[in-house]
Amino acid sequence: MVAGLTHRRAIVVGAGQSGLAVAAALIAHGLRAQHDFVVIDEASVGHRRWASRWHSMELLSDARHSALPIRQFPGDQRRHPRADEMNEYLAKVESDLGVEVVWGVRADAVQQRGDGSTLLLSTSAGDVQTRNVVCATGAAAHPRLPDWARGLTAPGVVIHSSEYLYPRQIPTPEVLIVGGGNSGVQLARELSAFHRVTLSIRTPRSHAALARYPSAAGGRRSMWSRTLHREPAFGDRYQDLQRAGVTLSPAVATADGGTLRLADGAEMSPGSVILATGYRPAVQWLPDTARAAPRRSTITGVPGLFVAGMPEYGGRGADTLVRVWRDAAAIARQITDRP
Structure with missing residues (x-):
């Protein structure tokens, strides 16, 4: 399993809306999925959190504001999609992008190797070295x-x-x-x-x-x-x-x-x-230096480590579909500009 993650320019942790937005932005900057970057997720195959929301749950956003720029949400753009429809939509985005998510792999820790540009990502499948890691594990991950x-x-x-x-x-x-x-x-x-x-x-x-x-x-x-x-x-x-x-x-x-x-x-x-007391983000695997207040949007105190889709790192509304693209585009620029 680790062999499939090594020698990648970036590893995106999380295959939800934030992770797929980052993947789409990286592709738009010329990086190739599975070759230049890979997406991992600790969940079982295809099981995004939208799949476990209550059956009648509808998004607060209408369909027009519930999609990434690369694919329109199907149907009437004025309606409010259900959670299960959002799960299906993200699966189609994954397919459109040609991203082959490595499911069932959990990120446990990440640290900088010496003073260089290499990061060591510890996962449930073993340790992997890479130049960039994107935390896209969700702002509403844990009760x-x-x-x-x-x-x-x-x-x-x-x-x-x-x-x-x-x-x-x-x-x-x-x-x-x-x-x-x-x-x-x-x-x-x-x-x-x-x-x-x-x-x-x-x-x-x-x-x-x-x-x-x-x-x-x-x-x-x-x-x-x-x-x-x-x-x-x-x-x-x-x-x-x-x-x-x-x-x-x-x-x-x-x-x-x-x-x-x-x-x-x-x-x-x-x-x-x-x-109904809210959620905590899944950032427990990030080092303390990364969980401090970011110097700039999406950028942590660890060079090469970025956070997408969390208001604490990307600003108000970063956890919404319409605004996560702003995080994703900024991260893709940073990754492609890094030596």
Whole structure:
């Protein structure tokens, strides 16, 4: 397996939207897939994260803004594609590019070899030397769980939103959804037709019309106060959910078994709980010097190591399909310009 990865100018880690965008940009700069660069992914063959999202999930972006420049999303450009359609779309992009992803290979660490231009990438298939490594492992890779959730139990189920698939998965008449962001709002809307839903909100989000996505995607910092304003809730307003029968509650402060104490001191014992509390990026394999604040967009403190598709490294909205191309193009230029 390692033999298929050696002697490449670049190794792209991750075969999702970010990794394929980088592959397309490298090809546009004259590099050849499987010859000059290779794409690896730890997942089983073809299993991108879109494949495991809930069955009715639709993207916030319409089809026009849910595609890479190299291939239009099929069908009505005004509709919002489902997650399974996005998975199929990316598989077609992979085929169009002629990229043969090396599936089932995990990146474990990367380090610079001496003072030169060589990187040592440690993978589950062995160590590989290369001149450039692109981290495209995803901004929404691992569930982010609150500390208090460790002590949480419920008569029904306690799951993260990444594990939710369909309403029948929730066996109890009532369900608490923790998190007032877009996932929490979408799940509250879906489940309100079948369950008594309570939505627990720590920081209420501002609202933006769905048509403003992706231009209004991502959090932003105030220019003067540097206060972080979280990403707006697109589509339904909290008031819309209330009219659909959803109860709004304050944030959960602590959990003791099946009893939750809220920020206002009230207690509740929900039948089931869905933690729509967000995700962490898959950057645990990067060295500390790379995880520091980047000097420039997509560039880390390790020469030849780049990050694509993560707002912390590429700016607001870098995790959206329409904007990841900006990261990919910048990285491709850097790689082709490196000696």
